[in-house]
Amino acid sequence: MGHRRWMMGMVVGLIVLPVIVRAEEPQASEAEPGRIHAMQSAIESALKNMNIRGQATQELAYRVDESREWTKFRHQILLTASGSLSDALDYRITPRVYYDPVYDITDNFPHTARESQRSEIELRDTYLDYSSGEVDVRIGKQQIVWGEAVGLFFADVVNAKDLREFVLPDFDMIRIPQWGVDLEYTHGEGHLELVWLPIRDFHRLGVSGSEFHLDPTVPSGTPFTEVDPSKPPRSISNSEAGARVGYLMGGWDLGAFYFYTWDKFPVPYRTISGSTYNFVPQYRRAHIVGTSFSKEINDIVLKSELTFNPGADLQTFDTTDADGIIESPVVDYLVGADYTFGTVDTNIQLLQRVITDHPALLVEDEVRTHLSFWAKTGFLDGKLEPELLIITGLNEPDTMYRPKVTYHISETLQVRVGADIFQGRPSGVFGRFDNNSRVYTELTLYF
Amino acid sequence: MRSVVWIATVLLCAPAAAAEVPPAFSAEEILLKSDEVRYPQLDYTVHVTITSTKPRAKERTSTYEVLVKGREHAVVKTLTPRADKGRVLLMRGHDLWAYLPTVSKPLRISLRERLIGDVANGDVARANFSGDYTPAILRQETVAGQVYDVLELIATRPDVTYGKVLLWVERNTRHPLKAEFYAISGRLLKTCLYSQYKEIAGRLRPTQLIMRDATVAGQYSTMTYERMTVEPLPDKYFTKDYMKKHME
Numbered sequence: 137m138g139h140r141r142w143m144m145g146m147v148v149g150l151i152v153l154p155v156i157v158r159a160e161e162p163q164a165s166e167a168e169p170g171r172i173h174a175m176q177s178a179i180e181s182a183l184k185n186m187n188i189r190g191q192a193t194q195e196l197a198y199r200v201d202e203s204r205e206w207t208k209f210r211h212q213i214l215l216t217a218s219g220s221l222s223d224a225l226d227y228r229i230t231p232r233v234y235y236d237p238v239y240d241i242t243d244n245f246p247h248t249a250r251e252s253q254r255s256e257i258e259l260r261d262t263y264l265d266y267s268s269g270e271v272d273v274r275i276g277k278q279q280i281v282w283g284e285a286v287g288l289f290f291a292d293v294v295n296a297k298d299l300r301e302f303v304l305p306d307f308d309m310i311r312i313p314q315w316g317v318d319l320e321y322t323h324g325e326g327h328l329e330l331v332w333l334p335i336r337d338f339h340r341l342g343v344s345g346s347e348f349h350l351d352p353t354v355p356s357g358t359p360f361t362e363v364d365p366s367k368p369p370r371s372i373s374n375s376e377a378g379a380r381v382g383y384l385m386g387g388w389d390l391g392a393f394y395f396y397t398w399d400k401f402p403v404p405y406r407t408i409s410g411s412t413y414n415f416v417p418q419y420r421r422a423h424i425v426g427t428s429f430s431k432e433i434n435d436i437v438l439k440s441e442l443t444f445n446p447g448a449d450l451q452t453f454d455t456t457d458a459d460g461i462i463e464s465p466v467v468d469y470l471v472g473a474d475y476t477f478g479t480v481d482t483n484i485q486l487l488q489r490v491i492t493d494h495p496a497l498l499v500e501d502e503v504r505t506h507l508s509f510w511a512k513t514g515f516l517d518g519k520l521e522p523e524l525l526i527i528t529g530l531n532e533p534d535t536m537y538r539p540k541v542t543y544h545i546s547e548t549l550q551v552r553v554g555a556d557i558f559q560g561r562p563s564g565v566f567g568r569f570d571n572n573s574r575v576y577t578e579l580t581l582y583f
Numbered sequence: 584m585r586s587v588v589w590i591a592t593v594l595l596c597a598p599a600a601a602a603e604v605p606p607a608f609s610a611e612e613i614l615l616k617s618d619e620v621r622y623p624q625l626d627y628t629v630h631v632t633i634t635s636t637k638p639r640a641k642e643r644t645s646t647y648e649v650l651v652k653g654r655e656h657a658v659v660k661t662l663t664p665r666a667d668k669g670r671v672l673l674m675r676g677h678d679l680w681a682y683l684p685t686v687s688k689p690l691r692i693s694l695r696e697r698l699i700g701d702v703a704n705g706d707v708a709r710a711n712f713s714g715d716y717t718p719a720i721l722r723q724e725t726v727a728g729q730v731y732d733v734l735e736l737i738a739t740r741p742d743v744t745y746g747k748v749l750l751w752v753e754r755n756t757r758h759p760l761k762a763e764f765y766a767i768s769g770r771l772l773k774t775c776l777y778s779q780y781k782e783i784a785g786r787l788r789p790t791q792l793i794m795r796d797a798t799v800a801g802q803y804s805t806m807t808y809e810r811m812t813v814e815p816l817p818d819k820y821f822t823k824d825y826m827k828k829h830m831e
Binding site: 389 | 635637640643663664665666668675676677678679684685686687688690691692693694741742817818819822823824825827828
């Protein structure tokens with residue numbers, strides 16, 4: 137509750153502060169009416185120039201594996217108000233509200249899932265942009281996106297993610313906008329970015345009983361208990377910070393970054409009592425360094441990104457280990473290429489996760505490899521757009537197929553029909569949802 | 584009405600034999616002057632409306648705000664349709680990025696990917712022929728009583744949008760009349776008619792381009808230029824990292 141109040145205060149501040157800043161400093165007490173008039177003028181000007189747009193979306197999903205049933209009937213409105221307060225100062229406010237009656241009109245999900253995913257009112261990207269010469273500052277609740285990958289998060293390490301629907305929503309909806317300061321300096325072909333997120337945030341995960349809940353990994357048939365992870369307090373000492381540099385040289389778009397953050401997944405510390413695993417997850421600090429590049433050669437766009445975590449906390453099946461967690465360096469990287477065949481845009485990517493110090497009985501493989509393929513084209517002058525994304529594991533059966541077709545009914549109305557199909561073993565990234573494949577529709581009205 | 588315009592256009596463009604008078608300028612100079620007629624050579628912004636027409640299909644219209652800096656840098660912001668608002672295209676030389684609001688990050692793309700209808704990214708964002716093409720004077724033609732230098736432009740690099748271009752430039756005013764765009768194989772891909780000359784950004788310029796697909800009869804796109812303003816634009820506007828701010 138206190139956090140919400142703080143957020144509202146920040147929002148009000150975002151809107152009112154620039155107005156106050158713009159108003160001239162009073163020279164004497166008799167300047168009060170002039171100041172009020174200046175503030176009124178500034179507010180009127182801001183409201184007059186405010187650009188409001190939005191989208192209303194209805195999403196319907198039906199599980200097609202065992203226990204076939206409706207899993208989603210979400211109605212969502214996303215509004216965006218943006219404008220300029222001065223030549224150097226812009227703002228954006230993005231509230232979102234949704235309600236999903238599937239949790240009220242069916243008994244497909246337990247109370248915990250209903251509480252977590254039935255409805256939400258939230259403030260998404262809401263910030264001030266200040267621009268002066270080669271310097272830009274964005275202050276407020278924002279998404280900070282690094283990396284080159286298509287359809288995946290790799291170098292995209294800054295924002296916490298809303299994974300209650302796994303990675304199925306649009307990426308701008310998966311990222312949780314975080315309060316922070318993003319300072320950017322651009323000079324010639326170079327770019328420097330400094331990021332500070334004073335309020336730590338963590339991934340939102342599906343609760344027990346929800347459609348995309350992630351159970352902790354245990355040996356087959358082993359009973360377990362799990363408590364909610366304890367979160368560190370919101371304090372300056374728990375804030376996150378990082379820097380990224382970029383340089384464009386001869387068509388090579390090069391980037392490197394460092395981010396002092398948290399492992400935004402809780403680390404599943406465990407004890408064993410009898411044959412039962414008892415998990416007490418906790419959040420741990422993390423240092424992540426990374427690089428990325430992209431380059432076009434003969435109409436083929438090459439992309440790559442790499443992250444290195446020198447002390448990732450990894451789960452082990454070794455029952456002699458006191459807490460079931462072993463620290464080890466981990467490298468995640470991908471290389472990919474885009475090419476357009478006629479009117480079909482395609483992308484292929486190789487993804488690998490390498491645990492450089494891999495003791496026996498670690499839950500994850502030493503090297504985990506996936507391939508992804510994406511294709512999109514258009515018919516009827518772009519009104520009909522089929523699209524396909526496939527990500528498949530090479531270590532074991534572990535695949536996600538995402539075919540979808542978008543039809544632009546008019547300039548402001550579109551309908552999408554698609555399927556999210558999971559196949560594989562429970563140990564796989566996608567195979568764990570082998571029984572959660574779904575078909576869905578989305579109807580979106582832009583206004 | 585459209586038929587009347589079409590007939591007039593055909594009549595205007597019908598070539599006639601011209602006396603072979605040596606031009607007073609080199610091919611490079613003619614091309615440069617023609618580029619200066621088509622677009623300001625300084626920083627400028629312009630609103631572009633593209634209407635795509637296809638046989639047995641409804642017309643489709645999109646609008647863009649285009650920012651151009653020098654000869655190499657351009658930003659194309661999609662204004663309509665509503666569903667595409669917020670999409671931004673950045674061109675730095677021959678390097679391109681697209682910013683999609685649903686992904687919230689710039690994605691590197693290639694020059695040949697299509698933006699809308701018969702108009703390639705390069706058609707909207709890459710304004711000048713000089714630099715991208717090596718010109719030569721092919722011949723002179725008289726069209727509707729005016730003498731035109733017909734330039735043959737050969738792409739200087741393989742990643743230029745078209746392999747070869749023929750450009751008709753009026754001898755006195757350096758106003759371009761039309762262009763033919765060819766693939767490297769020599770196949771005619773598109774024709775472009777430069778029309779609706781009006782006083783914008785300090786001089787007479789063509790404000791309407793009709794790009795006709797040479798491979799599909801009846802398929803064409805009309806690009807209309809409005810509100811062209813010459814003003815200095817900061818370098819940072821033309822960087823990948825600034826694209827998120829263009830989408831506002």
